[in-house]
Amino acid sequence: MTExxxxxxxxxxxxxxxxxxxKVGAKSLLNCIQCGVCSSxxxxxxxxxxxxxRVVASCLLGLKDEVLASQAIWTCSLCHRCTERCPxxxxxxxxxxxLRNMSVKEGKIPKEYSGSVVTIYNNGYVVxxxxxxxxxxxxxxxxxxxxQLIPPNLDEIRLIIEETGLGELAKxxxxxx
Amino acid sequence: xxxxxxxxxxxxxxMPHLEKAFRDVASIMDLKLKEMEGVSCCPEPVSLQSLxxxxxxxxxxxxxxxxxxxxxxxxxxxxxxxxxxxxxSVLLEEDEEYLKKINAILKKINYTYTGKTKVYxxxxxxxxxxxxxxxxNLVVKPLDDLNLAVHYGCHLVRPSKIMRFDHPExxxxxxxxxxxxxxxxxxxxxxxxCCGFCAxxxxxxxxxxxxxxxxxxxxxxxxxxxxxxxxxxxxxxYDRKEKIIARKTGKKLEIPVLYLAEIMAIALGVDLEDLSLxxxxxxxxxxxxxxxx
Numbered sequence: 372m373t374e375x376x377x378x379x380x381x382x383x384x385x386x387x388x389x390x391x392x393x394k395v396g397a398k399s400l401l402n403c404i405q406c407g408v409c410s411s412x413x414x415x416x417x418x419x420x421x422x423x424x425r426v427v428a429s430c431l432l433g434l435k436d437e438v439l440a441s442q443a444i445w446t447c448s449l450c451h452r453c454t455e456r457c458p459x460x461x462x463x464x465x466x467x468x469x470l471r472n473m474s475v476k477e478g479k480i481p482k483e484y485s486g487s488v489v490t491i492y493n494n495g496y497v498v499x500x501x502x503x504x505x506x507x508x509x510x511x512x513x514x515x516x517x518x519q520l521i522p523p524n525l526d527e528i529r530l531i532i533e534e535t536g537l538g539e540l541a542k543x544x545x546x547x548x
Numbered sequence: 549x550x551x552x553x554x555x556x557x558x559x560x561x562x563m564p565h566l567e568k569a570f571r572d573v574a575s576i577m578d579l580k581l582k583e584m585e586g587v588s589c590c591p592e593p594v595s596l597q598s599l600x601x602x603x604x605x606x607x608x609x610x611x612x613x614x615x616x617x618x619x620x621x622x623x624x625x626x627x628x629x630x631x632x633x634x635x636x637s638v639l640l641e642e643d644e645e646y647l648k649k650i651n652a653i654l655k656k657i658n659y660t661y662t663g664k665t666k667v668y669x670x671x672x673x674x675x676x677x678x679x680x681x682x683x684x685n686l687v688v689k690p691l692d693d694l695n696l697a698v699h700y701g702c703h704l705v706r707p708s709k710i711m712r713f714d715h716p717e718x719x720x721x722x723x724x725x726x727x728x729x730x731x732x733x734x735x736x737x738x739x740x741x742c743c744g745f746c747a748x749x750x751x752x753x754x755x756x757x758x759x760x761x762x763x764x765x766x767x768x769x770x771x772x773x774x775x776x777x778x779x780x781x782x783x784x785x786y787d788r789k790e791k792i793i794a795r796k797t798g799k800k801l802e803i804p805v806l807y808l809a810e811i812m813a814i815a816l817g818v819d820l821e822d823l824s825l826x827x828x829x830x831x832x833x834x835x836x837x838x839x840x841x
Contacts, residue, residue: 394601395639395646414742418753448747449594451706455716464707471598480599483748487595488603496557497589508561515568520560523588527657531610534653535603 376429376437383433390473391430397466402459403427409453409463419443423453423463430466439474445481475540485540492532492541495523551668552620553581554611556629557589558780565824566780570625570670570809572818577682579673582620587611590632593703594746597632602650608636609650613661621666623673625809627779630711631703634667638710669704671778671808672713675721683728688817690730693838695770696811697734697803698722699761699777699786702742722778722808729815734772738764743777745785758789762801773835778808791829804832814839 392400409423410416421429421443429438438444444467453463474480487497494500500508500522509519532541553574559567574581588607589596597604612633615622624630640647641663651660673679700719708716717740723733738761744754765772777783787805794801805828813823814836825832 395643414744414757415747415750415753418747418750442749445598446747446749446753448702448742448744448753450702450742450746452702454707462707468597468601472600475599481749484595484598487592488599491589491591491596491607495588496561497592498557498561500561508564512560512564515564517560517564517567517571518583520555521583521585523586527610528588528607530657531606531653532603534656535600535606537600537603540599 376434378434378437384435385433387433387435387438388431391466391469394469396462397469399457399459399461400427400430400466403431403461404459406458408456408458409461412452412456414448414450414452415446419446426470427461427463427466430470438470439477439479444470444474445484480540488532488537488541492529493525495525495528550580550582550620551623551673552584552615552618554584554587554590554615554622554624554629554633556624556626557592558628559626563780563784565827566783566807566809567625569807569813569818569823572822573809573812573816576686576816576818577674577679581623582618584611584614584618587614590629592628593632593635594628594748604632605636605639605646606650606653608632609640609661610654610657610659612637612640612665612667613654613659615665616661621668623668623670625670626781627669627701627703628781630667630669635710637663637665637667669778671704671721671725674812675714675724680724680728683725683812683816687729687815689815689839691726691811691815691839692730694731694773694835695734696726696731697736697765697772697775698726698739699743699775699782700740701777701779701782702746704778722776725808726776726811729812731811734765734768734770736764736768743782743785745781754785755789755793758786759793759797759799762786762790762793762803763799765803766799766801772803773838774811774832775803775805776808776811777805780807783807787828787830802830804828804830804835806832806835 392398407424413423421441447467451464490497532538591607705714705719706716714721726733744757747753790801
């Protein structure tokens with residue numbers, strides 16, 4: 372069960388709801404009527420510390436720290452039933468992606484989510500494709516009569532990652548490896 | 549109409565046998581495909597979108613721009629790629645300001661995306677009436693004696709305001725394709741449940757979802773000959789976890805998991821030796837036997 376959150380009214384981040392709703396696709400947040408349909412159909416509802424309708428309520432109330440620290444925003448299986456069923460067209464799965472982005476900006480990233488950008492930065496694919504691994508993959512494809520892969524120009528991929536703000540994460544992780 | 553074949557990463561690099569099956573089917577059906585050069589990861593919708601939506605959209609838009617330069621729409625063979633590329637194409641089609649912002653970045657690497665590329669999953673294509681007729685005419689090994697269960701997965705059909713091609717909670721397009729091949733499809737309670745692959749934080753979520761679905765399918769009155777999926781993540785999730793769960797719980801879970809293009813390839817007469825059907829934890833031996841009697 373979620374523990375009761377006690378917070379002084381002055382400590383609420385009243386701008387939080389607008390920080391979310393100004394983003395493409397997330398304006399719908401303000402439509403929520405707290406019916407709970409999202410939570411009743413949620414694939415991971417038994418596993419989260421804060422159910423979907425409570426995450427939305429907390430965003431509307433301005434409980435930014437609590438929302439961004441919750442495990443709920445990362446537990447989602449991305450089944451999109453919440454977004455599909457919402458009678459007020461709140462796009463919860465997209466709002467969750469935004470909340471995850473905000474959490475990432477604060478440096479809070481579960482390790483299960485941080486590796487993919489490093490792999491894409493170094494390979495262009497989300498699967499390693501260099502050196503011996505590449506040779507094995509190419510041999511196997513060749514045996515099956517499949518065409519040779521033509522991988523992306525890595526400079527292009529890296530520029531996009533850097534320009535959109537993930538360069539530091541992609542390179543920092545590489546250094547740690 | 550020629551389509552640009554977008555392979556993604558998981559299928560060509562980790563599960564090329566699925567690509568082989570799809571290419572064999574495409575060739576038998578005379579589906580004209582163009583190879584894409586220099587495309588990257590779609591990028592995958594779970595972690596990249598979570599880390600930074602703009603990175604996700606811009607990398608996706610670069611792939612869409614490559615198709616646009618080829619003068620083609622895109623055909624995907626993975627539901628993750630389908631989710632990313634279709635979502636990015638719809639987002640950018642509906643929001644001119646955002647498209648401008650993304651193009652400002654793409655311009656630095658000499659790409660422009662004008663927002664015209666349409667994105668299809670092969671299910672979307674083959675479930676159209678003219679393709680269904682073609683399938684019916686080309687079947688050489690009808691699946692008449694098979695009872696198949698369909699796993700749609702989440703990203704093929706939801707959110708419907710973006711995917712726009714099948715019912716988001718009562719989809720039927722894969723069933724229709726299997727029926728055209730002669731098979732019967734079964735109805736079951738957990739048909740629309742998620743495979744749990746994308747719930748990365750807690751392994752137990754995926755285990756529970758796979759156990760629930762496989763247990764229900766194993767206990768149905770009519771014996772189920774196979775579970776059919778259209779995404780490499782769902783396919784490997786059920787295939788690998790089914791065996792692990794069977795060992796752990798002592799349950800008798802022996803339903804083979806096949807990718808839609810594989811069962812299509814079988815029915816369309818592709819040599820079984822050319823399909824890597826043994827390359828999975830539950831081998832579809834019984835299913836094959838039923839077809840050869």
